[in-house]
Amino acid sequence: MDAAEYDLPYFRRNGFRRRTCAGCGSAFWTLGDHERCQEAPCQEYTFLGRPIFGKPYELRAMREAFLSHFEREGHTRLRRYPTVARWRNDVFFTQASIYDFQPWVTSGALPPPANPLTISQPVLRFIDLEEVGRSGRHFTLFEMMAHHAFNRPDHEVYFKDRTVELCHGLLAGTLGADPRGITYKEEVWEGGGNLGPSLSVGIAGLEVATLVFMEYVRDGDALRPMPLTVVDTGYGLERLTWASQGTRTAYEAVFGRELEELRRSFPPHEAAVLIDHARALNFLLTDGVVPSNSKAGYFARLLLRRSLRILSKVPGGPELPSILERTAREIARDFPEVGEHRDDVRKVVEAEIEKYGEALERARQTIRRTEERLRADGRTVTGDDLLVWYDSLGVPPEVAVEELKSPPAIPDDFYTRVAARHEAEKPTVDEEAPETPLPELPTTVPPTEVLYYLDPYTVSFEGRVVATIGPYVVLDRTFFYPTGGGQVADRGHLDDLEVVDVARRGPWIFHKVEGAAPFAPGAKVRGRIDPVRRTQLMQHHTATHLLNGALREVLGPHVWQTGAYKAPDVARIDVTHYRGLSAEELRRVDRTVNGIVRENRPVKSYFENRSEAERRFGFTLYQGGAVPGKELRIVEIEGFDVEACGGTHCTHTSEVGAVSLLDVERIQDGVVRLTFASGDRALELREEHEAILKEAARRLGVAVVELPAGIDRLLAEVAAGRRTAKTLRQGDLEATAEALLGDPARTETVGASTIVAANVELDRGGLMELSRLLGRVPGRVAILAAERDGKGTLFVGSTAPGVSALEVLEAAKGAFNGKGGGNPSAATAVGEPGAPLAAAVGAARTAARAALAR
RNA sequence: GGGCACGUAGAUCAGCGGAAGAUCGCUGCUUUCGCAAAGCAGAGGUCGGGGGUUCAAAUCCCCCCGUGUCCA
Numbered sequence: 001m002d003a004a005e006y007d008l009p010y011f012r013r014n015g016f017r018r019r020t021c022a023g024c025g026s027a028f029w030t031l032g033d034h035e036r037c038q039e040a041p042c043q044e045y046t047f048l049g050r051p052i053f054g055k056p057y058e059l060r061a062m063r064e065a066f067l068s069h070f071e072r073e074g075h076t077r078l079r080r081y082p083t084v085a086r087w088r089n090d091v092f093f094t095q096a097s098i099y100d101f102q103p104w105v106t107s108g109a110l111p112p113p114a115n116p117l118t119i120s121q122p123v124l125r126f127i128d129l130e131e132v133g134r135s136g137r138h139f140t141l142f143e144m145m146a147h148h149a150f151n152r153p154d155h156e157v158y159f160k161d162r163t164v165e166l167c168h169g170l171l172a173g174t175l176g177a178d179p180r181g182i183t184y185k186e187e188v189w190e191g192g193g194n195l196g197p198s199l200s201v202g203i204a205g206l207e208v209a210t211l212v213f214m215e216y217v218r219d220g221d222a223l224r225p226m227p228l229t230v231v232d233t234g235y236g237l238e239r240l241t242w243a244s245q246g247t248r249t250a251y252e253a254v255f256g257r258e259l260e261e262l263r264r265s266f267p268p269h270e271a272a273v274l275i276d277h278a279r280a281l282n283f284l285l286t287d288g289v290v291p292s293n294s295k296a297g298y299f300a301r302l303l304l305r306r307s308l309r310i311l312s313k314v315p316g317g318p319e320l321p322s323i324l325e326r327t328a329r330e331i332a333r334d335f336p337e338v339g340e341h342r343d344d345v346r347k348v349v350e351a352e353i354e355k356y357g358e359a360l361e362r363a364r365q366t367i368r369r370t371e372e373r374l375r376a377d378g379r380t381v382t383g384d385d386l387l388v389w390y391d392s393l394g395v396p397p398e399v400a401v402e403e404l405k406s407p408p409a410i411p412d413d414f415y416t417r418v419a420a421r422h423e424a425e426k427p428t429v430d431e432e433a434p435e436t437p438l439p440e441l442p443t444t445v446p447p448t449e450v451l452y453y454l455d456p457y458t459v460s461f462e463g464r465v466v467a468t469i470g471p472y473v474v475l476d477r478t479f480f481y482p483t484g485g486g487q488v489a490d491r492g493h494l495d496d497l498e499v500v501d502v503a504r505r506g507p508w509i510f511h512k513v514e515g516a517a518p519f520a521p522g523a524k525v526r527g528r529i530d531p532v533r534r535t536q537l538m539q540h541h542t543a544t545h546l547l548n549g550a551l552r553e554v555l556g557p558h559v560w561q562t563g564a565y566k567a568p569d570v571a572r573i574d575v576t577h578y579r580g581l582s583a584e585e586l587r588r589v590d591r592t593v594n595g596i597v598r599e600n601r602p603v604k605s606y607f608e609n610r611s612e613a614e615r616r617f618g619f620t621l622y623q624g625g626a627v628p629g630k631e632l633r634i635v636e637i638e639g640f641d642v643e644a645c646g647g648t649h650c651t652h653t654s655e656v657g658a659v660s661l662l663d664v665e666r667i668q669d670g671v672v673r674l675t676f677a678s679g680d681r682a683l684e685l686r687e688e689h690e691a692i693l694k695e696a697a698r699r700l701g702v703a704v705v706e707l708p709a710g711i712d713r714l715l716a717e718v719a720a721g722r723r724t725a726k727t728l729r730q731g732d733l734e735a736t737a738e739a740l741l742g743d744p745a746r747t748e749t750v751g752a753s754t755i756v757a758a759n760v761e762l763d764r765g766g767l768m769e770l771s772r773l774l775g776r777v778p779g780r781v782a783i784l785a786a787e788r789d790g791k792g793t794l795f796v797g798s799t800a801p802g803v804s805a806l807e808v809l810e811a812a813k814g815a816f817n818g819k820g821g822g823n824p825s826a827a828t829a830v831g832e833p834g835a836p837l838a839a840a841v842g843a844a845r846t847a848a849r850a851a852l853a854r
Numbered sequence: 855g856g857g858c859a860c861g862u863a864g865a866u867c868a869g870c871g872g873a874a875g876a877u878c879g880c881u882g883c884u885u886u887c888g889c890a891a892a893g894c895a896g897a898g899g900u901c902g903g904g905g906g907u908u909c910a911a912a913u914c915c916c917c918c919c920g921u922g923u924c925c926a
Contacts, residue, residue, distance in 0.1 A: 828872085
């Protein structure tokens, strides 16, 4: 980056000088006379015991000092965004304050909610998890304090110069740091195809802020200026607080009394981990993350289990729910929503503790058994076993070692090796390509006016053709709903042509007809929408919102929709929840939903400015995931549920008719799926189900109410029948055995033993069973032959001392080119088709005789 | 989203190519005033589902389904 980028009038005006750091070699600006930039590792911490600001601040006071400083400087204070980035689908968590404004604001598509603005944004960083508690300065969740400005060519708010002035004013003015002790180090920031200069702000060895100026788009090697430039700053609230107090570690400054309390039971670094995780968890769980084994939920589980592991070292010590509750109370002073979710968070946590206990207990058993088995083989547990156990059972090596009688050493590079096990993983393969992508249209084609938003009941309209490409027709206006938001597309007609699909691309809605569309641009066409299908889709969509609201009411605010599907015949909703639904919970959901249906509440659909809607309803709006645009379409079921949604909806809840829950299943850890139907389809299904029940009852010859009992009886009969068949067969076989033993032509006695040889019509299982019966008395050799599909089977069983069935078989195999094997008491072989089975039997008899004679 | 482990009797699991097992629980009998317990006898399994390999599959291979776990 060109040095001129950093040569700011503010620096010049105020006597800053540009120096080169003797440590890292970077250029930096300062009023002082440092040889080095004031950041680690070039400069050691000098604030420990010697606070650098005018007075010590607690976390809350520092936050307030920061925000009010920027308010005085003309910024608008914003409330925090959720730590789970619901408005984006490229990341799980909010990792910086600028995430709040990506991508819509930073791309220029949406005006910022305020400009300039200041915010305290709790952000999550899982990369440094191992450092938390050890380094003295890392946190899983920290508050990124920020002031942002968004500049358009026609509206410049402020950029580099003013940013540095504001920053310096905060540190040296409001907070009272020695102005000479601050250094601004020149750096380059790059991300997401954009880049720009940045300044890293150091005091007393601590990097307290980064000032980023998003200015250019990378275009190969060239840089193009961005139409919208962005001031992206980030100040570490915890670091500022720490620097103001000068305590030994940041944890003492940030957590104060609560940390002290935990230190009575735990070593300092573990106490710090506990309280750090408790803070992160309170935000995560309040923002609706349900612990699970995948996606965002995994991180919540990770933090929970790490905490539980530490807590388990001190039996009878503090417990996780109470630690969480205490920290929640503290956080709630500034973020009241965290206090409001306390009960729900407790439930989620308790369910998770229970699951962890069960998983651990299972794992312990497996470990103990595995060791015993290995020991029986004269082997011992190795470090590799520890690795596999951690990976597949979730047992940390320290826990596994406790369980072992002769534990191996835990490999030093344990977690590196865990990572190595995952390196071979295949990269994600994308789903099969979507069916024929929609064609591109020139930008001269006017956007489709979307009419179904305004009136979902109109099913007949006139439009003008603006473009046709192959089977696709684009109109100037349409009431046809395109596939989207989990709702399938409308069907119907354009004039006499059937519309088989409707899809959206960019600002256009494409109607697909059979064959090439015969319309000329400019032609007027009449659109008619299949009204039955549309009505059913509306009912299913509104019912989905009703269910979502009801599930949240019954199960708690951690419930979020993770997916939904609305077709004419059936609809589904997937929501996050920490266990399956009980029959009772299901009943309550059913009653709640159908109650709201009967109350006939109004369902209002309208557009609202995004920022305003977020302010009024919060981020629970984004149940369907991220939605684009500066205006949100809001669907509000009065006093019950509000979501951002582009679907077609009923205008009153009673139009939904009735909601029938058809099925509930846990589709993965932390997600339950409800399948349901509403409106006429619900009635239709009910009739279908009734008919099925009646038919089943008729076939069973019982009344419908007696079906369950009838089925039980039937099952019992089947079981009895199976038992009878078994006994009968057993009886037959026993009779056969008796007959064979009494038949001198088929038996011969050698010493105390008897050889029985016979051809029987039995399958493999029968041969085995018969041989077993013949061998009930010791001293018998059974040689049985059966013929099936032209292939002969020879079975040899032996209970005679010194006679191996396997050896007898081996001796006979050659006679009919048989393949097979077995063990000394039983052996079978199957011969080639047409091979002489009788010869094989003869050979077996000879072999048996010889063996007995020995 | 990907990797790994696991699905066998009501429960917990063993068996990991050759004739389905153990322990607890259950039923009956013996003993006991009763309980606890002991002894004896017995019932209970399409070895998660479907394909394949093999003379032979709970066991090996593939695909599903389910459970758990690690990682992003």
